[in-house]
Amino acid sequence: xxxxxxxxxxxxxxxxxxxxxxxxxxxxxxxxxxxxxxxxxxxxxxxxxxxxxxxxxxxxxxxxxxxxxxxxxxxxxxxxxxxxxxxxxxxxxxxxxxxxxxxxxxxxxxxxxxxxx
Numbered sequence: 001x002x003x004x005x006x007x008x009x010x011x012x013x014x015x016x017x018x019x020x021x022x023x024x025x026x027x028x029x030x031x032x033x034x035x036x037x038x039x040x041x042x043x044x045x046x047x048x049x050x051x052x053x054x055x056x057x058x059x060x061x062x063x064x065x066x067x068x069x070x071x072x073x074x075x076x077x078x079x080x081x082x083x084x085x086x087x088x089x090x091x092x093x094x095x096x097x098x099x100x101x102x103x104x105x106x107x108x109x110x111x112x113x114x115x116x117x
Contacts, residue, residue, distance in 0.1 A: 013053035014105060016044050020060050021102040028095065038064045058113035059101045066116070067094040 020037045027034035041061050048054045070090035077083035096117070104111045 010051055010053060013044075013048040013051050014108075016040065016048070017053050017056040017060070017105050018102075020057075021098060021105065024060060024063070024094075024098050025102075028091075034064060052108075052110040053105070055110040055113050056101055056105055059097070059111045062113055063094060063097040063101070067097075 020040055023033040023037035023040070027037070038061065041057050041064070045054070045057050045061075048057055067090060070093070071087065074083045074087035074090055077086055101111050
């Protein structure tokens, strides 16, 4: 019985992480979806605590905040023309993190949220 409850908890957590990855991926086109994803991440972080899926929530949260910081810094540096290539690099990095995390989730693997790559 406990095993079934644990499996349901993991399945629910995995479903939430998948929804958040989809929202983050969609944010490349409609940026407001990233705000919905980060809200879900924070609201449901306690529900996934203690599971391997919790690493994906931390990964997503860090991706959001580092990506936002990179975008702000890039925007500020647009005036000295280095901001444009930096903004492109930040965008590629965010897409990389979304893909890497989503693939690990599909393979039922945790991610190391402390790493930038």
